[in-house]
Amino acid sequence: MPRNRATASPLFVPRKATRTQQRVARAEFAKARTKARAAQAPSRRREHEGADPELQPSYPASGRPGPASARGGRLRLPKHRMTTAVAGGAYPFLAEAGLGAEGIFIGRDLHAEGSFCYDPFALYNSGRIEGFTNPNAILCGVIGMGKSALAKSIATRAIAHGYKIYVPSDPKGEWTGLAEALGGQTIALGPGLPGKLNPLDAPGRPTGVSEEDWTNEVRKRRLLLLASLAATVLKRDLLPMEHTGLDVALDLVVADAEATETVPLLGDIAHVLGNPERLDAALGDQAGGLGRAADDLAHAFRRLVHGDLSGMFDAPSTVAFDPAAPMLSIDLSRLGSSGDDTALVLAMTCASAWMEAALADPAGGRRWVIYDEAWRIMRHVGLLERMQQQFKLSRGLGIANLVILHRLSDLLSAGDAGSRGRVLAEGLLADCSTRIIYRQEPDQVQVSMSLLGLTGVEAQAIGALTRGRGLWKVAGLSFIVQHLLHPREKPLYDTDFRMTA
Ligand SMILES: Nc1ncnc2c1ncn2[C@@H]1O[C@H](COP(=O)(O)OP(=O)(O)O)[C@@H](O)[C@H]1O
Ligand SMILES: [Mg+2]
Incomplete structure (x- = not known):
C-alpha cells in the first residue's frame, strides 16, 4: 500500500487520513476536474458554432453541471407522517378523504x-x-x-x-337479461303480449296503518293516477268539474267492484264516465249536475281501453307483485312507437303507479x-x-x-x-x-x-x-x-x- 494513497488517487481518501491529507486530496481532485473541463470546452464550443445564440442552451445537453445536477448523490428528505384527513386538507380535490x-x-x-x-x-x-x-x-x-x-x-x-332493485320503466328492454340472470321478475308490456297490469290494484296495507287511513290513501293514489292519465291524453290541465267527475266515477266503480267482489278496472271508469245520467244521479243536487263536463274524460279513457294501449292496463294484473324477488323490471320496449311519447308516458304512468303502490310498505327492506x-x-x-x-x-x-x-x-x-x-x-x-x-x-x-x-x-x-x-x-x-x-x-x-x- 503506498504511503499516501490520497495523492495517488484523488477519488480515494482513506477514512483514517488526517485533516491536512483530506484537504490536499480535495484540492487535487478539483484541479484535475478543472483541467478535464478545459480540455472538453473547445469541442463543445465548436458544436454550437454558427447556431442561433437565442437557441443555445445556457448549460450543456447533459444537464446542469456540478452539485446542482442532483445526480450521483442520494436525495434525502426528512420523514413526514400525516393522517388521510390532514392530507385531504393539504391537497384538496387531489386527495379527497374518501367515502x-x-x-x-x-x-x-x-x-x-x-x-x-x-x-x-x-x-x-x-x-x-x-x-x-x-x-x-x-x-x-x-x-x-x-x-x-x-x-x-x-x-x-x-x-x-x-x-332489492326496481326498474319501473325500461324503454329499451336492456334490464330483462339482467333481471333473469339475478333470479328476478320482468313484466313485458306491449300490444299482443300476455303481460297486463291493473294500475288500480290496491296494495296490501302496511303494518301499523289503520284500515281507514289506508282506504283513504288508496283512494288518493287512484285519483292522482286517473287525473294524470287524463291530463296526458288531453294534453292540458283538468277543469274543476272534470276532477269532480273522476272523483264520482271512481267511487261508483269501487262500490260496484266491492259488491261483485272483483277489482276496479280502467274500463269500468271509462264506462261510468260515458254515462252522464249515472254520474249526475250520484252527485245529487250539488253544483247542478256535471252535464257534459265528463265527455272529454270519457274519450280520454277510451284510448286506454279501446285505443293503442288497449288490453295492457284495463284487465286484472297477470303478475302478482313478488316482494321476495331480488329484482323487478317493467320492459316497455315493445310498446311500439307512436309519433309522440304519449303511449310511453301513459304506460310509464300506469306501470310506475302499480310499482309505487307495491313499494309503499316501509317494511319492504x-x-x-x-x-x-x-x-x-x-x-x-x-x-x-x-x-x-x-x-x-x-x-x-x-x-x-x-x-x-x-x-x-x-x-x-x-x-x-x-x-x-x-x-x-x-x-x-x-x-x-x-x-x-x-x-x-x-x-x-x-x-x-x-x-x-x-x-x-x-x-x-x-x-x-x-x-x-x-x-x-x-x-x-x-x-x-x-x-x-x-x-x-x-x-x-x-x-x-x-x-x-
Ligand atoms: N366501465 C366500463 N368498462 C368497460 N366497458 C364498459 C364500461 N361501462 C360501459 N361499458 C360498455 O360500454 C357500452 C355502452 O355502455 P352503456 O352503459 O350502454 O352506455 P349508456 O347507458 O351511457 O348509453 C356497453 O356495451 C358496456 O358494456
Ligand atoms: Mg343506457
Missing part, C-alpha cells in the same frame, strides 16, 4: 389511487358527510359512456348486500328504484310529479332513487323558468345528494357548471372523461372514479353487441 370502505365496490378513485365504495344508506346513517341529506342520485352523460352499465353494476352488487332513460320523463309534468313524490318518500320507505339522464339541461326541458315543470325538475336535482357526471358535450359544460356549482377544474374534467369514468359529487366531496366491470358482468351489460360482427 370509507362501507358499501358497494364501484371501481378506482383515480386521484386517491384507491378503491371507491359507495352506499347511500350507510353514508346517510353515519352522518359523516355534511349535507348528505338523502340517498337519491342523479347520473348524466352522453350516450355510450357507460351510464346504464354503472346502474346495472350498482344493482347487481347491491343485491349481494341485501337490497332497503330498495333501489332505477329510472333508466329518465330524460323521456322530464318533459311530462305528471310523471315528474310522481317522481318527486317518490323522492320525498324515499327516506321513510328505505328507498334510494337513481335517475339517469343524458345531460343536465334535460332538467331545463321540463318547462320555462318558473313554470311548474321546471320547479319540479330543479327540485329533483336538489333532492339528489349524489350527482354523477359522465362525459358532457362541450356546449353542456357551462350548464352543468352552473347547475351543480362545479369548480373550473371539475368543469374541465367532465369534458374529457372516457368510458366508465365519472365525476362523483357526493354532497360537498368530489371524486373522479373509474367504474370497473367484472369479466362476468361485461356480457350481461353489453349494449354494443349489435355494433360488432
